[in-house]
Amino acid sequence: MRIGCAPAKECHIPGMIGCEYVTYCGELSGMPFQAFQQRVHEILDFVGMGQDRYRKMDT
Numbered sequence: 001m002r003i004g005c006a007p008a009k010e011c012h013i014p015g016m017i018g019c020e021y022v023t024y025c026g027e028l029s030g031m032p033f034q035a036f037q038q039r040v041h042e043i044l045d046f047v048g049m050g051q052d053r054y055r056k057m058d059t
Contacts, residue, residue, distance in 0.1 A: 012057040019044060019053045 012021065019040050026036030044053045 014058050016057050017054050018049060018057060021057050 022040050044050050
């Protein structure tokens with residue numbers, strides 16, 4: 001069984017940059033860190049956020 005979370009308000013971690021946040025979400029889903037770390041940039045490019053990958057989430 002899998003459990004998901006869809007918060008009603010923003011719940012980013014202050015100071016975290018985009019690629020760190022996507023990696024963190026991958027780890028929460030059970031994917032090994034190394035496997036997700038390799039795909040993070042590809043995923044951000046795919047969703048059109050490649051240029052913002054190093055921008056802080058709270059900006």
